[in-house]
Amino acid sequence: MNAVRNSTNVCILHASNNAFDGWIEYEEICALMWRQGAGHGKYHKFDVEVADPDHPVTKGLPLVFKDHPDELYHGLSHMHNTDYHVLATAFSSIDSGGTGQEEPMILVKNYGDGRIFHLILGHVGGGGGMDTFENRDFQVLLLRGCEWAATGDCTLN
Numbered sequence: 001m002n003a004v005r006n007s008t009n010v011c012i013l014h015a016s017n018n019a020f021d022g023w024i025e026y027e028e029i030c031a032l033m034w035r036q037g038a039g040h041g042k043y044h045k046f047d048v049e050v051a052d053p054d055h056p057v058t059k060g061l062p063l064v065f066k067d068h069p070d071e072l073y074h075g076l077s078h079m080h081n082t083d084y085h086v087l088a089t090a091f092s093s094i095d096s097g098g099t100g101q102e103e104p105m106i107l108v109k110n111y112g113d114g115r116i117f118h119l120i121l122g123h124v125g126g127g128g129g130m131d132t133f134e135n136r137d138f139q140v141l142l143l144r145g146c147e148w149a150a151t152g153d154c155t156l157n
Contacts, residue, residue, distance in 0.1 A: 005112025009149040014122030031084035032076040041097025069131040071123040117145035
């Protein structure tokens, strides 16, 4: 954790936020974790809406990513009152087994001098294959998020 505090940057992807229950530092890095009460409806297509179009990860990208195939996590626990900034959300519809609320899908934060990119999307295999990872919008978001975490900027389009 000292490495992260001292500017080692981290990317958290999908179910990585399910791990290490009780490891306070990891929970602070993730900010939102799959803990008791979290869930997801069926694997389905949903729209991902950009909440901050001015952040380097989302700047210049569409404001809505239509028909994203994935699991839509809901009810993630906000850990230890740590700060975070939401870049994109999705509506968790009751019809798909969700909450009927907007849920965060992409967030960023700092942990000491380290940059954290947390992409809650990223389930493999729900559509009979690797639909999520084959989705161009997902690929762009993942690459730009990792580039931002590594460098603080985004050059990929």
